[in-house]
Amino acid sequence: MQKQSEWEWKIESHTKWNKWGLKELWQYKDLINRFVRRDLIANYQQTVLGPFWIFLQPVLTTIVYWVIFSKIANISTDGVSPVLFYLPGIIIWSYFSDCLNGTMYTFLQNSALFNKIYFPRLIIPFSHIIVHSVRLLIQLLLFTGVYVFYLIVSETLKPNVYILLLPVLILITAGFSLGAGLIISVITARYRDLDYVLQFILRLFMFATPVVYPTSLVPEKYQFVFWLNPLTPVIETFRTAFFSNGTFHFGYLFLSIISVGILLFTGIVLFKKKELRIMDII
Amino acid sequence: MIKVENISKYYQLGKFGSGRLREDFKNWWDKSFITQPEKDRSANGIWALKDISFEVAAGEVLGIIGNNGAGKSTLLKIISRITAPSNGCIMGNGRVTSLLEIGTGFHGELTGRENIYLNGHILGMKKKEIRERFDEIVDFSGVEKFIDTPVKRYSSGMYTRLAFAVAAHMDPEILIVDEVLAVGDAEFQRKSLGKMKEVSSKQGKTILLVSHNMQALKNLCNRAIVLHKGELINMGDPEIVIENYLKKEKTYNIFQEFDNMELAPGNDAIRIKKVELKPEYLPGQEVIDIRTPLNVYFEFWNLDHTVGSLIAGVLLFNMAGECIFDVGSEGDTSLTGLIEGRCRIPGNFLNDGSYYISIAFVKDTTNRLFYFESCLSFDVEDYRKNTAWYGKWIGHVRPSFPVILRPKEI
Numbered sequence: 001m002q003k004q005s006e007w008e009w010k011i012e013s014h015t016k017w018n019k020w021g022l023k024e025l026w027q028y029k030d031l032i033n034r035f036v037r038r039d040l041i042a043n044y045q046q047t048v049l050g051p052f053w054i055f056l057q058p059v060l061t062t063i064v065y066w067v068i069f070s071k072i073a074n075i076s077t078d079g080v081s082p083v084l085f086y087l088p089g090i091i092i093w094s095y096f097s098d099c100l101n102g103t104m105y106t107f108l109q110n111s112a113l114f115n116k117i118y119f120p121r122l123i124i125p126f127s128h129i130i131v132h133s134v135r136l137l138i139q140l141l142l143f144t145g146v147y148v149f150y151l152i153v154s155e156t157l158k159p160n161v162y163i164l165l166l167p168v169l170i171l172i173t174a175g176f177s178l179g180a181g182l183i184i185s186v187i188t189a190r191y192r193d194l195d196y197v198l199q200f201i202l203r204l205f206m207f208a209t210p211v212v213y214p215t216s217l218v219p220e221k222y223q224f225v226f227w228l229n230p231l232t233p234v235i236e237t238f239r240t241a242f243f244s245n246g247t248f249h250f251g252y253l254f255l256s257i258i259s260v261g262i263l264l265f266t267g268i269v270l271f272k273k274k275e276l277r278i279m280d281i282i
Numbered sequence: 283m284i285k286v287e288n289i290s291k292y293y294q295l296g297k298f299g300s301g302r303l304r305e306d307f308k309n310w311w312d313k314s315f316i317t318q319p320e321k322d323r324s325a326n327g328i329w330a331l332k333d334i335s336f337e338v339a340a341g342e343v344l345g346i347i348g349n350n351g352a353g354k355s356t357l358l359k360i361i362s363r364i365t366a367p368s369n370g371c372i373m374g375n376g377r378v379t380s381l382l383e384i385g386t387g388f389h390g391e392l393t394g395r396e397n398i399y400l401n402g403h404i405l406g407m408k409k410k411e412i413r414e415r416f417d418e419i420v421d422f423s424g425v426e427k428f429i430d431t432p433v434k435r436y437s438s439g440m441y442t443r444l445a446f447a448v449a450a451h452m453d454p455e456i457l458i459v460d461e462v463l464a465v466g467d468a469e470f471q472r473k474s475l476g477k478m479k480e481v482s483s484k485q486g487k488t489i490l491l492v493s494h495n496m497q498a499l500k501n502l503c504n505r506a507i508v509l510h511k512g513e514l515i516n517m518g519d520p521e522i523v524i525e526n527y528l529k530k531e532k533t534y535n536i537f538q539e540f541d542n543m544e545l546a547p548g549n550d551a552i553r554i555k556k557v558e559l560k561p562e563y564l565p566g567q568e569v570i571d572i573r574t575p576l577n578v579y580f581e582f583w584n585l586d587h588t589v590g591s592l593i594a595g596v597l598l599f600n601m602a603g604e605c606i607f608d609v610g611s612e613g614d615t616s617l618t619g620l621i622e623g624r625c626r627i628p629g630n631f632l633n634d635g636s637y638y639i640s641i642a643f644v645k646d647t648t649n650r651l652f653y654f655e656s657c658l659s660f661d662v663e664d665y666r667k668n669t670a671w672y673g674k675w676i677g678h679v680r681p682s683f684p685v686i687l688r689p690k691e692i
Contacts, residue, residue, distance in 0.1 A: 007285075007373035013366055031403035038400055042391040045432070116386040117404055118363040118378075190306075276366035280293060 015276065017269050025120050035127035040134065054138045058094065062086045069212045078214040080157075080243050084150050087143050088238045089211035092169070095136045096177050096231060097202060102128030103181025104198070107189040111282045121275045122268070125181055129174050136170065147242060162241035162248060168257075169234045175260040176230050182267030189278045210235050215247050230256035283488065284338045284361065284456065288370035291331040291356050291512075330356040332512045333370075340376070340455075341486040345499040345520055347527050348509035354492045357509070358382060358460050361490065376455030376488065379405055383460075385445030390434030394425055394444055397433050401448045415451045423447035442470065450477045456488045457481065478502060495674065496524050497634075497664040528569050528663060535659045536561075543583060551586035552643045552652040555620065559639070559658045562629070571665040572680055575629040578658065580641060581622045586651060591615045595642040596625045599656075600635055606678055613647070633680035634664035 025032075044050045062083055069075045070082040077085035103125035107114065110124055151157050188194050209231045210218075218226050226232060233253040239246030331353045338344045348354045359365045361372055362380035387404040388397050398419055402412040412419075420426055423444040425436070433441060459478070475498055481487050482502060493499055499506060499520055506523040508516040516523050536559035540546035546553045560577040561570045570576065578596055586592075591613030598606045609625065638659040643651040664675065 006375070008375045009373070009378075011360065011363060011367065011372040013369055013371070015366070028403070028406075030409045034400045034403045038389055038392060038396070041396070042389060045391045113387055113404075115359075115364060116383045117380065119404055119406065276363070279365045 015273050017273060020268055020272055021120055021122070025122055025126070028120055028123055031119060032123050032127045032130065035123065036130045036134070039127070039131045051138075054135050055142050058087060058090050058139050058142065061090050061094070065090070065212055075213050076217060078216060078239075078243075078245055080239075080245065081150060081154070084146060084157075084243070085214075085239070086212065087146060088242070089209075089235050091136065091139045091143060092173055092231065092235050092238060093206060093209060093211045095132055095139075095170075096173050097206070098132045098135070099129050099174060099177035100181050100184075100202070102132060103178060104184040104188060106181070106185040107278050107282055108185075108192070111279075114279060114282075122271065125178060125185070125271075128181075129178055133170070133174065157242075158244045159242055160240070160244050162237060165237055165241060165253075168253075169238055172230060172234050172253075172256055172260050175264045176256075179260060179263035179265075179267035182271040183263075186270050186274045186278065189282050205229075214239075227252045228255070228259075230260050232256075283340045283376065284372065284374040284490075286334060286336050286338075286361070286370075286372050289331055289334045289357070289360060289367045289372060290329060290369040291353070291360060291365075292327055292368040293330050294327045329512050331360075331367075331509075334509075334512075334514050335370075336507060336514065336517060338488055338490065340488055342505060343482045343489040343491065343503045345503035345506035345524075346490065346492045346509065347496075347499065347506055347524065351511070352509040353512040354509055355382075355460060356512075358458050358490065358492060362458055374456065377406065378456045378458065379452050379454035380458035381405075381449050381460070382458070384442060384449060388433055388441070388445060391432055393432055394420075394429040394436070397444070398448055401445065402452070405449065405452050406454070407452055411453065419447045419451050422450065439470075446470070446474055450474070450481075454487065456490070458490045460492045461494070475502075496528070497666065500524060525569060528661075535657075538657060547654060547657075548582070548652050551584070551645075553583040553585060554654055554657075555581040555583060557581075557641065557654070557657045559660055569663050570660055571663040572632060572634055573629045573665055574662075576627040576660075578625040578627065578639060579622070580624075581620060582643070584618050584621055586645065587618065589615065590645045590649070591647075592617050592651075593644045593647065594623050595644060597640045597642060598627070598632075599638050599640065600678065601637070604678070606632070606637070610642075610644070630682040631679060632662050633675060633677050634662050636661045 040051075044053065047053065049056065065086045066082045069086075070077060106121070106124050114121065147157075151159075184194070184198060188198075208226070209229055215223075215226070215232065215236055227249065233249060233256045236246045237248055237253055240248040334353075334357065336344075346354050346357065356365075358380065359382070360367050362378065362382065364380075364382075385401070387401055389400060392400065398416065399409075399412055403409075420429055423440075423446075425440050425444050428436065428440065433444070436444070478489070478491075479502060482489050489502075491499065491502065503520040505518065506516075506520040507514055508523055508527050516526060537557070538554075539556040539558075540554060543553050543555075546555060548554050557578075557580045560579060562575040562577065564573070567574070580594075582594075584592060592615070593610045593613050595608055595610035597608045600606060611623065636659070638656040640656055641654045643653070645651050
């Protein structure tokens, strides 16, 4: 007879809050890899333009914003060419909202799979984040191309050292969407109408984020609240790095790292704690 | 090696809808701020499993038997870590793979090749392991030609074969299988059962198996447990456990008697007094199997006094409603009052399965007096000796006349 301590695994009725199973997640890295491939391949099956859509989406959105917000509504772009001004906001925002939309339905969309087979559930949201990160990197290439073009034709454009912060900006955005997505995925599994509310909030949230306007347009008394949005310092730092005319607040950037860290931690703890319980109610 | 200790599983029943948030809040409030002894939880839910404990040794094949709703699938889901137990714990050693459904996680847009990798990874295989077995898997599935075609274009047979091929080539230490044997055609079942046998006997894997195929369980398992309404009611040698289970669980309807003629089924012409099925068991046998001869015995009042010849027909149907046979008595004009009838179905004639009998009373070959529909029902269990094949034996009947081979005389 084996002793208690010699068991390799143990299933209990309650999951401890600090058991994240990250080691196990690493063992399943092949599966994450495969899910990422699946999503990247399957998404563009039987489409005419295929992966070209990754470029086309930000380009079309930029054109629409340029016409509506710059030409018609006449909203300032802080002296930067509108196309160049909108691109970072659009890229970061769509990365955030794609990641969030990908992760917040983890349980609802995969209930058939989750009901039949075990693998660490965190794999699904993680692989969504990776898929969208790949698309983000491709879109950043597009941005670089456009940027280099403007760098040649325009003399006022100046890049600076903050460009090195770009990976941090991506990590903040990814962490924010993952943390929020995990929490929401647990809640929507139980209260489905939250979904409708969230889509509405998400649309409003875009306008609370400096995607189509510069931060300088926000009245002084709302600036503090405005900068509490973790995406504000991200987009503003991005613009500062490439255009040297945005607003860079190291303090707010640091604050957003902290708040995203707390959100992500809460999200993972909640997700791990509830992942098995949810299967009974879904 | 698995040790299951006092596992219970409680499922909440009732409202899933608008009142949810309020109800949840109330429950939380009650639990957190109003300290009262824990109420009987079974009030608005059910216990799918109650205090189940057992152990499975390494290399053992354990069969799990029970009716629908006995908790078999819940138990497998808990061991597979798909849902959490409400109480108790399970401990084990070794990599667990569960096959609760074939083809879980297949993606229609991806090719067969991509899906082999995807499904293999979902089932917990490493990239290297899949690559090593890739050719074997493709070979086993027999879909080489279509391996680079999206699986949504596959026929359902190809799809199942490919999915099973992936599952069959995994290398778990503990395998959990739920009714996988029940799908597919006879050929597929033969293949999958053969593979199971190979895995358990040659490779010494621990297997937990849920099946309604008693013949397969008897052949594959070292031990069986019986669940009934969430409780473990029997455990031990599969032969004995299965025999007991069949005896207890099956609700045959093999006897009906009506003393009061007015209330008995029938009409002005015919009233049924008694119908009975009498199996001729071998010594010590208590379950009808394919060897058992069956006697259908019935008594009825013939109240029809008009002239004509009376025929009673015994019709046997399988559960799909297909008529296996329809045999009738010879016409007799002299029978009135209480009459008895009998019919013997020989042993080694019916295939295993569930059957019901109807009795028809006809006058002058065309005029139906009364049709006593599905008045008797029974199951015929499988019995095989010295055979390596234990999938479902096909055919409506299973007679035992010989097929003879011999060298041709020239």
